Amino acid sequence: xLASVASATLSGAVGRAVTVEVHVSNGLPGxxxxxxxxxxxxxxxxxxxxxxxxxxxxxxLRRITINLAPSGVRKGGAGLDLPIAIGxxxxxxxxxxxxxxxxxxxxxxxxxxxxxHVPGMIALADATSPxxxxxxxxxxxxxxxxxxxxxxxxxxxxxxxxxxxxxSEWPEMPAASAVTRAASVPDLSDVRGQAVGRRxxxxxxxxxxxxxxxxxxxxxxxxxxxRLAGLLPLLAPSDALTVTRIHSAAGCALPDxxxxxxxxxxxxxxxxxxxSLVGGGSWSLRPxxxxxxxxxxxxxxxxxxxxxxxxxxxxxPLEEGVIRVSRAGGTVTFPAAFLLVAAMNPCPCGEGVxxxxxxxxxxxxxxxxxRLSAPLLDRFDxxxxxxxxxxxxxxxxxxxxxxxxxxxxxxxxRARAAARRPGPESSQGVAPDAEALLASKLRSGDLSxxxxxxxxxxxxxxxxxxxxxxxxxxxxxxALSLRAxxxxxx
Amino acid sequence: xxxxHLPEEAYAVAxxxxxxxxxxxxxxxxxxxxxxxxxxxxxxELGGSVHEVARIWARHTELGISILLPGQPSWPERxxxxxxxxxxxxxxxxxxxxxxxxxxxxVGTRAPTRYGIGVAAQLGADLSGAGVSVVSGLxxxxxxxxxxxxxxxxxxxxxxxxxxxxxPYPRRHARLxxxxxxxxxxxxxxxxxxxxxxxxxxxxxxxLAALSDVVVVVESRHHGGSRHxxxxxxxxxIPVGAVPGSIRSATSEGPxxxxxxxxxxxxxxxxxxxxxxxxxxxxxxxxxARASSxxxxxxxxxxxxxxxxxxxxxxxxxxxxxxxxxxxxLSALCGALERLxxxxxxxxxxxxxxxx
Numbered sequence: 001x002l003a004s005v006a007s008a009t010l011s012g013a014v015g016r017a018v019t020v021e022v023h024v025s026n027g028l029p030g031x032x033x034x035x036x037x038x039x040x041x042x043x044x045x046x047x048x049x050x051x052x053x054x055x056x057x058x059x060x061l062r063r064i065t066i067n068l069a070p071s072g073v074r075k076g077g078a079g080l081d082l083p084i085a086i087g088x089x090x091x092x093x094x095x096x097x098x099x100x101x102x103x104x105x106x107x108x109x110x111x112x113x114x115x116x117h118v119p120g121m122i123a124l125a126d127a128t129s130p131x132x133x134x135x136x137x138x139x140x141x142x143x144x145x146x147x148x149x150x151x152x153x154x155x156x157x158x159x160x161x162x163x164x165x166x167x168s169e170w171p172e173m174p175a176a177s178a179v180t181r182a183a184s185v186p187d188l189s190d191v192r193g194q195a196v197g198r199r200x201x202x203x204x205x206x207x208x209x210x211x212x213x214x215x216x217x218x219x220x221x222x223x224x225x226x227r228l229a230g231l232l233p234l235l236a237p238s239d240a241l242t243v244t245r246i247h248s249a250a251g252c253a254l255p256d257x258x259x260x261x262x263x264x265x266x267x268x269x270x271x272x273x274x275x276s277l278v279g280g281g282s283w284s285l286r287p288x289x290x291x292x293x294x295x296x297x298x299x300x301x302x303x304x305x306x307x308x309x310x311x312x313x314x315x316x317p318l319e320e321g322v323i324r325v326s327r328a329g330g331t332v333t334f335p336a337a338f339l340l341v342a343a344m345n346p347c348p349c350g351e352g353v354x355x356x357x358x359x360x361x362x363x364x365x366x367x368x369x370x371r372l373s374a375p376l377l378d379r380f381d382x383x384x385x386x387x388x389x390x391x392x393x394x395x396x397x398x399x400x401x402x403x404x405x406x407x408x409x410x411x412x413x414r415a416r417a418a419a420r421r422p423g424p425e426s427s428q429g430v431a432p433d434a435e436a437l438l439a440s441k442l443r444s445g446d447l448s449x450x451x452x453x454x455x456x457x458x459x460x461x462x463x464x465x466x467x468x469x470x471x472x473x474x475x476x477x478x479a480l481s482l483r484a485x486x487x488x489x490x
Numbered sequence: 491x492x493x494x495h496l497p498e499e500a501y502a503v504a505x506x507x508x509x510x511x512x513x514x515x516x517x518x519x520x521x522x523x524x525x526x527x528x529x530x531x532x533x534x535e536l537g538g539s540v541h542e543v544a545r546i547w548a549r550h551t552e553l554g555i556s557i558l559l560p561g562q563p564s565w566p567e568r569x570x571x572x573x574x575x576x577x578x579x580x581x582x583x584x585x586x587x588x589x590x591x592x593x594x595x596x597v598g599t600r601a602p603t604r605y606g607i608g609v610a611a612q613l614g615a616d617l618s619g620a621g622v623s624v625v626s627g628l629x630x631x632x633x634x635x636x637x638x639x640x641x642x643x644x645x646x647x648x649x650x651x652x653x654x655x656x657x658p659y660p661r662r663h664a665r666l667x668x669x670x671x672x673x674x675x676x677x678x679x680x681x682x683x684x685x686x687x688x689x690x691x692x693x694x695x696x697x698l699a700a701l702s703d704v705v706v707v708v709e710s711r712h713h714g715g716s717r718h719x720x721x722x723x724x725x726x727x728i729p730v731g732a733v734p735g736s737i738r739s740a741t742s743e744g745p746x747x748x749x750x751x752x753x754x755x756x757x758x759x760x761x762x763x764x765x766x767x768x769x770x771x772x773x774x775x776x777x778x779a780r781a782s783s784x785x786x787x788x789x790x791x792x793x794x795x796x797x798x799x800x801x802x803x804x805x806x807x808x809x810x811x812x813x814x815x816x817x818x819x820l821s822a823l824c825g826a827l828e829r830l831x832x833x834x835x836x837x838x839x840x841x842x843x844x845x846x
Contacts, residue, residue, distance in 0.1 A: 195813040196841075199820045359711070359740065362600055362630055385841035387808040437828060462821060474825030481809060482825045484841035 001025060003090035003097065006104035007083035008127035009068075009075040010120040012285035012325075012332040013249035015127030019069045021082065022087035027063035033084075035068030038076040048085045049080070050111035055158040060092045079118035081106035085157060086164075099164045104128035104150075107136045113157040119251035122146050122244060134160065140173050141258050141387070142248060145241065161250070180310050185230040185262070188403040190223070193393040195292040197224045200384040200482055205231040207461030210340040210379050211316070212303070214485045215386030216350045221343035224386075225299045228341055229265035230403040232296070233411050239295045242335055246294060250287050264296035266338075270305040278313045278336075279325045285332045288325075290317045293338035303342040304371050311376055314340070318379045340379065344372075346488050369489055381454045385405035413464040429470040437476050451486070455479045496540075499557040500547035502578045507546050508536045513693055516577040525559070536754045546681070553682055556581045557657050568593075572700045572726070576679040582655045583675035587623060587646035588701065590768050595625040595702035595723075597634025597695075597716045597834035598709040603741050606709030607635040609733055614647075616759030621645050622766065625702045627652075627694060628670065632708045634663055637670055646674035646805040651702060652694035653686030654678065677701070692718045699723040704765050706731040706756050709746030720748065724786025729765050731756040736805055738816065771826060788833050794818065799835060799845070806842035 003022045008015040031045045053059055068075050083105040089095045098309045109117040115136035118124065125133055125143040132150040135143045140153035152170045154160040162168045191198060197213065201224055211228075213221045235243060241260040247260055254260060268277060268289040275281065286346040290298060300306060315451030317323045317336035324333050345352075347365045352358035358365070375461055377383070390397075438455065441447040447455065456471075459479035463471045502525035506516055519528045529536075529543070550557065558564050558579040564587040569575040581588075594608055594617055614624050614636040624640035626633040628649040640647040649670045651659065655678050658664040670676055679697060680690065695715065699705055699722035707730070710716040723730050732753040735742025749755055756762055775802055790799040801807075801815040812823055830836035837846055 129571065190806045193810060193814070195820060344835070358601065360601075365601075385808075390811070390814065435833070440832070460545055466821065472825070473828070474821040477824035477828040478821045480828065481838075481841065482839065487840040 001091060003087045005083040005087040005100055005101075006131050007080055007106055008104065008124040009080065010077055010117065010249060011073070013120075013123060013246055013287050013334060014332075015120065015123035016073060016082075017127045018073075018075060018080065020083040021067040022084070022091040023065045023067070024060060024088070024091040025063050025065075029061045029063065030298055031066075033066040033068070035066075035071040036074045037080075038074060039069070040078045041075055041080055044078060044081045044084055044109075047081050047111060048088065051081070051109040051113040051157050052085055052088065053154070054111065054113040055161060057089065057094055057161070060478075061086075062092075064088065064091075077118065077120075078108035078116075079106045081109040082115065082136075082157075085109060086160075089161065095161070095164055096272060097164075102131055103134055104131040105134045107134070107139070113439045115154060115160070116155060116164055119396070120249040122241075122248040125151070133225070136207075137171070137174060142244075142254060144173065145244065145259055158438045185265075185403070186223075186226050187229045187230065188401060188406055191220060191227065191398045191400050192397040193389040194220055194224065194386070194400075196384060196481070197221075197386050198400060198406075199478075200224075200229060200382050201228050202410060202465065203458060203461050203482060204228065204339065204341065204382055205407075206412045207381070207458065207467050208339055209291055209381035209458055209461065211342070211382040212377075212380040212387055212485065212489075213341070213343045213384050214346050214488050216344070217389060219386040219388050221386060222301055224357070225297075225301070225343060226265070226267075227403060228299075228339070229263050229297045231407045231410050231431045232263040232339075233407070233414065235261045235263060235295055241293050246287050246291050246335065250292055252292070262296075264293055264426060265299065266293040266296065267299040267301060270300070270302045271307070272310065274307070274310045277310050278317070278323050279332075279334050280327065285325050285327060285330075285373060287334045288323070288338040290314065290323055290338060291334040294335040296338060298338040298340050300340070300342040303344040306371075307375075308371055312373065313400045315375060315379070320482050341471070342380070346385075348425040352488065369431060372489060374490075376480065377486070377489065378429075381458050382482045383489070384482055385488055409465055412467070413461065416464045416467070417461070429446065430456070430459075430476075431470055431472045433473045434471055434476040437473060437480075441480065447480075451483065455483060458482060494515055495621040496526075496544060496547060498525045499559060500543055501529040502559055503557055503681055504538055504543040504546050505529055505532075505536070506578050507683065508538065511537070513576060513679055520560075520577040539769060547825045548579075550682055553656050556580065556585055558585055561687060566701065568701055568703075574696060575700065576697060578681075579673050579677055579679065580655055580681060583673075584646070585670040585675055585677070587648060588674045588677070591621055591623045591645045592768060593623045593625050593648060593702045593704075594762055594766070595698055595705040595719065596632065596636035597626060597698070597705065598718050599711055599714050599716070599741055599744075600629050600631040600633075600832060601741070602631045602635070603739060604837075605735065605739075606632055606733075606741055610635035610708045611639035613708070613733075613756070613759055613762070615643040617762060618643035618647065618767075620759060620763060622759075622763070622768070623648050623651060623674065625698060627698055628659075628663055628676070630660055630662065631810045632710075634666055635664055636708070641666070641669045641673055645731055648674050650675035650694055650698040650702065651676055651678045651686070652680065652690035654680045654682040656682040656683040657684075657686065659686040691715060695719040696722040699728060702728060704731060704762055705731050706733065706762060707745045707748055707753075708733045709735060709739075709741040711740055712747065714744050716744055720753075729754065731762060731765060733757070738805070765769045788835075790830060790833070790835055794822060795826045795829055799830055802830075802836055802843060802845040804843045804845050806835060806839075808842055812843065 005020045007018045009018050117138050121139045121142040125147045134152045137153045137155045143151045240259045244260045267288050277289050321337035322333050323336040347360045349360045459471045459475045462475040462478050610632045618640040623645045625648045626636045647670050653659050658667040683783045695718040699719050705723040707716045732745035732748040732754045790796045
């Protein structure tokens with residue numbers, strides 16, 4: 001009359017173990033679920049009933065009570081359908097209690113008894129450890145990312161009942177299909193001209209420098225930014241798992257249900273709310289865009305149009321690489337180590353990169369620029385002014401260098417930087433004339449102390465890209481040029 | 491306490507300070523009567539008391555503001571015959587500088603290019619050095635640059651402002667405001683306590699033109715406020731000059747259009763002195779602006795630097811343009827540009843580079 005089945009539910013980006021207890025007794029026929037279920041869980045009554053009937057098992061006309069333990073924790077999502085159905089079958093004696101021992105179940109049921117996808121399978125698989133996990137066939141590869149060897153899958157409830165009764169064997173796990181994944185990233189060779197913009201992307205990718213592009217409408221800011229992710233190296237296995245975990249928890253579709261090993265590219269619209277950007281929600285804390293962009297690129301187009309609160313909320317992740325989301329229900333820390341790329345017009349009319357062309361009043365320019373606080377601007381190592389491409393070059397110019405060629409240089413530069421012995425930046429070789437140039441910029445007030453530090457870091461990346469140990473005059477000059485846009489917005 | 495000792499000026503200030511009295515009304519009130527009589531006749535409508543007059547008067551004296559009335563010896567000669575002369579003029583600093591020297595107005599946009607700022611400052615300094623008072627509106631941009639150049643360079647600068655003299659506007663020019671009042675004068679039609687409102691600027695520009703012997707527009711957009719000054723100058727037969735600029739620059743649209751309309755071109759302070767009919771007279775014509783640019787300059791080193799130097803022009807070019815023109819990679823190009831900048835041969839602002 002009583003059965004208990006292990007499962008898990010998603011809370012934020014982490015899973016929580018849940019025990020589904022089923023009690024079947026005499027009395028008026030009924031079906032109650034207790035233990036802080038959300039709407040999706042409450043509706044599972046109807047799905048479970050239909051799925052059980054569709055699987056050829058009679059529905060018990062008795063009083064059924066489901067308890068989701070621990071009772072004090074809210075449970076959400078349809079992933080509890082399957083454990084409820086299995087528990088019920090055990091409680092009414094359709095399955096022997098020994099059949100579900102050592103197993104945990106997660107899956108949504110269709111009315112026809114099909115097992116359906118559940119978001120956040122990686123986190124759920126973590127939470128059900130060390131039990132073997134039974135999941136829908138479509139989620140098998142995702143769950144196996146973290147629980148390889150102890151994941152079983154089935155396509156329908158009927159099939160699963162057969163297996164648990166010992167009438168058939170577990171089906172084979174689906175193999176990775178040879179899906180081509182590269183096609184989705186646009187290539188840098190589409191960009192004509194824009195020598196400075198292309199170079200800025202390369203330096204940003206090589207040195208993980210946050211990049212702000214300032215240019216009039218039509219100068220290719222968005223086009224350039226979309227191509228940055230293609231210049232970054234593939235993710236290391238541990239980073240790939242972090243990224244996949246976050247995407248899985250947020251319910252994003254994974255390619256072929258497998259590991260995301262390409263750096264993600266996220267481009268939230270400027271009307272995005274603070275919560276959607278940094279993560280949150282009332283009780284089920286969902287990761288936001290900054291976390292979905294972790295180990296990848298967060299692109300904020302029209303930076304000047306974002307709500308000031310949203311921009312200021314980026315300061316913690318930019319500094320610490322994580323975002324702490326606190327709600328009355330608790331605090332969750334999500335990873336948020338992204339490369340920030342932003343684009344904006346220099347002023348409301350858009351033409352202010354070149355001083356004579358702008359038709360804005362000084363007051364409206366000042367108002368536009370006030371939206372970007374100095375602390376936020378300070379996070380950008382590269383502030384690059386862009387101009388519209390030359391029409392001839394746009395129409396007849398030859399295609400630019402391909403992303404793959406640039407990505408190879410980026411990878412070499414990164415390897416070089418990683419091999420350098422760690423130490424303060426200044427202790428490593430900077431040519432005397434380069435030092436003198438920086439000193440003159442500092443003295444003339446063109447560069448602040450913080451700006452000096454940033455220019456030095458960028459110059460080091462430029463030297464790494466050139467394969468040189470000593471930062472030369474030319475490297476510092478280029479780094480200064482890649483920051484020249486500071487004068488446009490400050 | 492009796493106020494029998496209050497001077498005529500006190501009543502003029504009180505009338506000007508009444509909220510219901512604008513420049514035109516004031517001119518009407520003071521057209522036939524001396525200020526004390528006009529005040530006595532209208533005191534009921536204005537709601538003022540003698541105490542109030544005394545208080546306003548005391549405030550102006552306290553601030554060091556002098557009051558000029560038509561017909562007095564201190565009243566500027568240039569306004570004597572002016573059809574729209576103000577009825578009262580307020581002045582901070584020495585009002586006699588309005589009469590001392592020939593005057594040239596340097597006016598233009600509040601959002602100029604570096605070219606415009608450079609030219610305005612140079613003209614300001616050169617004209618001032620040649621004994622010409624520079625008149626300007628103390629606004630941001632060209633006005634401010636002209637006075638920055640003129641202050642302390644010789645003749646006394648004259649600022650003409652729209653609001654009360656107790657309220658420096660724009661705030662960013664508070665220091666410049668002090669310096670101009672110190673070595674010259676700031677005049678206004680508005681009594682102390684009047685905020686700088688938009689509608690007062692055309693009125694200010696009219697006064698500015700009326701006080702000048704020549705008006706020069708340095709940089710201005712097509713429909714810029716300098717148009718008011720130019721119109722007022724034309725109405726009074728005051729010669730108008732314009733500084734030619736690039737046909738690609740929006741800020742040179744105004745002066746270039748003026749040149750087409752017959753304004754005389756201003757390429758140096760000397761051109762202005764010719765217009766003032768002062769050339770070769772008691773003042774020395776300063777050397778043209780072009781020859782006087784700071785430290786000695788070396789020629790660009792042959793090779794990359796020379797190639798980059800030759801790709802530069804006096805018009806700003808973006809780095810993209812320069813990479814295309816020189817075929818250099820960005821590091822080499824930027825290195826050459828910075829070397830040229832250190833040698834004083836090039837200058838880069840906000841990613842745009844030009845030849846000096």
